[in-house]
Amino acid sequence: MFYKLFSFQDSRFIFDLFLENKISSFYLPVVSNNFTNKYIETGSFESKNSSKNIHIVKDVPSYLNFSLQKLNSNIKFRKVQQYKGYLVNINGFKDVTTFINDNLNKRNRKNLISKKNKLYKNHKISSKFFFGEISKDNYQSLFKAFYRLLKVRFNEKRTYNRYLSNWDTIQEVTYQKILEKEASLHVIFDNHNPIGITLNFHKGDIVFSHIQTYDINYSKYNMGDISMLHHIEWLITNKIAVFDLSMGKTYYKEKWCNHEYNFIYHIFYKKNTILSRVKMQIIVQELKLLQFLRDKNIIGKLFMFDKLLYTYKNRLVK
Known part of the structure; x- marks a missing residue:
């Protein structure tokens, strides 16, 4: 330029x-x-x-x-x-089922349910939002896994990721933001092993999705969709109106976002x-x-x- x-x-x-x-x-x-x-x-x-x-x-x-x-x-x-830019407008939805029925077509709904059921049947899956509380040791362990998953994922895509080169700074500043409820870390576990991690930032009734990745060994389950399902459920419960996925046109964003x-x-x-x-x-x-x-x-x-x-x-x- x-x-x-x-x-x-x-x-x-x-x-x-x-x-x-x-x-x-x-x-x-x-x-x-x-x-x-x-x-x-x-x-x-x-x-x-x-x-x-x-x-x-x-x-x-x-x-x-x-x-x-x-x-x-x-x-x-x-x-x-x-x-x-792409965002999920959750304002007015009472639960995740209502949102899915209103915003996903029949084929996508069927595929989502099928993938989720297979994932939960074949693995011991749990999900947690770290928001307001997390031990320093757990935080450092999760960020180490976060870096590894992100690096492997972008090597697979053969795409440069600017966050990897600045990871130490991101890790340093985010911990206090989680404690102060200015950020959250959403983690999907298989047993105790992180297989999907998302870093979000919070401002008023808006959550900004900053970095997301997953274990490529679980790609067949469409982990982005599973993560979104957990997010929408948590966001509605916590009275969040907007989940902002920011810039970058992808099939995933076009499928889930109901506002450009x-x-x-x-x-x-x-x-x-x-x-x-x-x-x-x-x-x-x-x-x-x-x-x-x-x-x-x-x-x-x-x-x-x-x-x-x-x-x-x-x-x-x-």
């Missing part, structure tokens, strides 16, 4: 909000969920009057409502729509600087081109950057 050759600041709205409880100070530190109109108070960071001429706030989800701060009269911004939303890029620039205005226009046009290529399945299907990066990094190691 050529615009990355420019000097600018950037931030990622959805990850800053759910992982850090902060958003850029271009916005008022209050966000609401459009499905329930419930408000989320958050902190803010960065300065509206940055020394950089351009600031890009990436990945602003369209289902959240918020307001801009009163900006310097010299600061303007443009919106550019990018990729789709848009990710928007906000480009803040200094209007009285010619160079800033020129850069802004270049960035806008390049982002529109990238989205056009996604819409035509050229990026994301014909060219998959994470697969290319996986191949490149493995060649470097060799």
Whole structure:
């Protein structure tokens, strides 16, 4: 992407909000969920009057409502729509059975029940959400298994996973968030062996699914579907309205998600600087081109950057 050759600041709205409880100070530190109109108070960071001429706030989800701060009269911004996001709107559902009957077709329901029954018949399966309480030893043991399962899974897919290279940091900061109910770890066990793990972050009546993986030896049971079944049951019980699966179009997300939303890029620039205005226009046009290529399945299907990066990094190691 050529615009990355420019000097600018950037931030990622959805990850800053759910992982850090902060958003850029271009916005008022209050966000609401459009499905329930419930408000989320958050902190803010960065300065509206940055020394950089351009600031890009990436990945602003369209289902959240918020307001801009009163900006310097010299600061303007443009919106550019990018990729789709996917979420499960659980608001109003009384139980998991009602949700499944309303949102999965007959074939998918039959397949889900069959896979679940076979899994539970052939293995000693249990499931637990660690939310508000977990011992440090158990946490470290589960994160060790989490890393191993994630690495094996993405090696099987021959796809680069950016979280693996930053795993120590993720493990370090997540423990306290689980204790403070800002995050949860969902684990499916066979006996005492973890075979499916999901890391979620919690904000108000929204749960953001951040990292999910499973033991590839259990692939025939469609472990993603089994995990989703447990999640929806737990989320309804705990009065959660939205389970956000974020970006990345997959068959799994299209099957389970009953709402698609848009990710928007906000480009803040200094209007009285010619160079800033020129850069802004270049960035806008390049982002529109990238989205056009996604819409035509050229990026994301014909060219998959994470697969290319996986191949490149493995060649470097060799």
